[in-house]
Amino acid sequence: MSTALLNASGLHKSYAETPVLHGVDLRVDDGEFVAVMGPSGSGKSTLLHCIAGLDELDAGAVWLDETDLTELARDQLADARRERMGFVFQQPTLLRDLSLLDNIVLTSSLDGIGTSRQRRERAEALLSRAGIGDLGARMPTEVSGGELQRAGICRAMMRSPRILFCDEPTGALNSTAATAVLDLLVELNSEGTALLVVTHDATVAARADRVVFMIDGRVAQQLWLGETRDPVAAVAATMRHVGV
Numbered sequence: 001m002s003t004a005l006l007n008a009s010g011l012h013k014s015y016a017e018t019p020v021l022h023g024v025d026l027r028v029d030d031g032e033f034v035a036v037m038g039p040s041g042s043g044k045s046t047l048l049h050c051i052a053g054l055d056e057l058d059a060g061a062v063w064l065d066e067t068d069l070t071e072l073a074r075d076q077l078a079d080a081r082r083e084r085m086g087f088v089f090q091q092p093t094l095l096r097d098l099s100l101l102d103n104i105v106l107t108s109s110l111d112g113i114g115t116s117r118q119r120r121e122r123a124e125a126l127l128s129r130a131g132i133g134d135l136g137a138r139m140p141t142e143v144s145g146g147e148l149q150r151a152g153i154c155r156a157m158m159r160s161p162r163i164l165f166c167d168e169p170t171g172a173l174n175s176t177a178a179t180a181v182l183d184l185l186v187e188l189n190s191e192g193t194a195l196l197v198v199t200h201d202a203t204v205a206a207r208a209d210r211v212v213f214m215i216d217g218r219v220a221q222q223l224w225l226g227e228t229r230d231p232v233a234a235v236a237a238t239m240r241h242v243g244v
Ligand SMILES: Nc1ncnc2c1ncn2[C@@H]1O[C@H](COP(=O)(O)OP(=O)(O)OP(=O)(O)O)[C@@H](O)[C@H]1O
Pocket: 015, 016, 020, 038, 039, 040, 041, 042, 043, 044, 045, 046, 047
């Protein structure tokens, strides 16, 4: 049986009295790739943010391994985030005055993780893995959107997180750049990093082990892709069925 890495249960969240999450349960197994789809406004980003502790829940519990994140003090939660979680957003937020490499090492450097040489070697290895090994010295304004996103993923991987939370990681990219980003995420997943990816793109969701469909702040359906022969068609059919 698979082991739960992340177990969120009974999640409730309202903004100014308007309920957005209505008791969501979500589990991500160790090394699993879970995609979250749903119509605009169905609460996907809110779910991701609440699970990762970037936004406060009204009710519910979020276990990551043996830790209930909702019981942690603010600084403990920040430590758990830095050590065990990585974040990839639609627009990577790299500092514009630092090179890609310096952006990638920055947090580890501030946290005093490893020696300067170790941090640099790790960042260079990640850049090579991402297919942009020759771009470390470039500034964020000197690379394409897809290269920047791949650098953002390298930054998120610097501390070898157990799980990457990705909110529309390919949403701002053309299809070639999106494919490179998706391939990188899938490769990192195959090496053991779990993924929780919010996406509107059926081709992204089709690479997942499981797709969770949200409607109006509730999980409406789940689709296990496993050995599915045509996962894109399976995802598209379920999207039509649940009304995404
Ligand atoms: N900080 C906030 N304050 C008030 N309302 C918010 C806030 N964040 C989200 N909402 C509202 O919560 C609802 C769900 O938003 P959320 O961003 O989670 O949806 P989503 O499914 O990710 O949408 P999309 O696919 O368009 O990104 C929306 O009605 C949104 O307006």
